[in-house]
Amino acid sequence: MDKSKRYDDETLKHLQQVEMKILRYFIEICEENNLTYFMYAGSLLGVIRHQGFIPWDDDIDVIMFRDDFEKLNKIFEENIDERYRFFNVLNEETYHYTWGRLTLKNTIFREWWGNQVDYTPPIFLDIFILDNIPSNKFKKFVHKWTGFAWNQLTMYSILKFENESKLKQTVQRTMHYILKILPVSPTAIKKRCVKSYTKYQNENCEEVCDFPSENQMQMSFKSDWLPLKRAKFEDMEVNIPNNYDKILRMDFDDYMELPPEESRFNAAPEEIDFGEY
Numbered sequence: 001m002d003k004s005k006r007y008d009d010e011t012l013k014h015l016q017q018v019e020m021k022i023l024r025y026f027i028e029i030c031e032e033n034n035l036t037y038f039m040y041a042g043s044l045l046g047v048i049r050h051q052g053f054i055p056w057d058d059d060i061d062v063i064m065f066r067d068d069f070e071k072l073n074k075i076f077e078e079n080i081d082e083r084y085r086f087f088n089v090l091n092e093e094t095y096h097y098t099w100g101r102l103t104l105k106n107t108i109f110r111e112w113w114g115n116q117v118d119y120t121p122p123i124f125l126d127i128f129i130l131d132n133i134p135s136n137k138f139k140k141f142v143h144k145w146t147g148f149a150w151n152q153l154t155m156y157s158i159l160k161f162e163n164e165s166k167l168k169q170t171v172q173r174t175m176h177y178i179l180k181i182l183p184v185s186p187t188a189i190k191k192r193c194v195k196s197y198t199k200y201q202n203e204n205c206e207e208v209c210d211f212p213s214e215n216q217m218q219m220s221f222k223s224d225w226l227p228l229k230r231a232k233f234e235d236m237e238v239n240i241p242n243n244y245d246k247i248l249r250m251d252f253d254d255y256m257e258l259p260p261e262e263s264r265f266n267a268a269p270e271e272i273d274f275g276e277y
Contacts, residue, residue: 015123
């Protein structure tokens with residue numbers, strides 16, 4: 001995993017333009033089918049601080065409530081533009097993320113794990129999911145950490161991790177090898193993971209959670225998200241959370257302040273190909 005590999009300006013700008021194409025298609029489908037989405041993570045920060053991409057950002061993140069995500073998944077199963085492919089945790093044996101990815105066919109965005117899966121990773125839009133969390137403190141604690149554990153097992157069942165911490169890498173790879181020799185498939189593990197995430201889907205919960213978030217399964221209230229607001233992202237208007245300040249502070253403390261100049265980059269993938277785009 002080479003974290004020092006940088007984009008040149010032309011390649012990064014081209015990538016952002018291709019990702020905007022995917023975002024436009026995604027929003028078109030959401031609006032046609034009355035599905036609610038929100039800009040999320042670095043893309044939400046981009047909306048608020050830059051009215052578009054963070055200049056060095058190389059992906060777009062959106063998020064949906066579970067019910068809307070399941071409706072979107074069904075729509076894509078039945079009818080998707082032939083230029084696109086939709087990945088979710090259950091429709092590709094070696095897809096290791098527990099959120100969705102809308103991808104552009106005949107492109108390549110090969111990250112460090114790209115040679116460990118049975119498909120060629122394309123350029124993508126990440127679609128994260130908000131799942132219900134119970135209000136009872138004990139149930140909440142159990143639900144969060146059970147979901148977290150199944151998320152980790154899902155990734156370990158497919159990938160042999162590389163990590164700067166040799167101790168962490170040893171633990172991760174040990175889990176990978178154990179799961180490989182057990183008589184259980186990655187798909188079976190992933191089904192159990194989704195079942196864990198959606199345990200409270202049909203209950204009237206006030207709080208929601210993004211289980212695989214880097215910030216330890218960050219929790220928020222549905223009222224932090226709705227009613228949605230509109231804001232500018234590049235040359236279009238997009239949905240953002242009602243309380244975007246709270247959502248952003250979960251990931252970024254003083255989010256309006258630019259990071260040090262030496263930190264203003266994302267590592268480039270091992271291979272990128274725009275195909276006809």
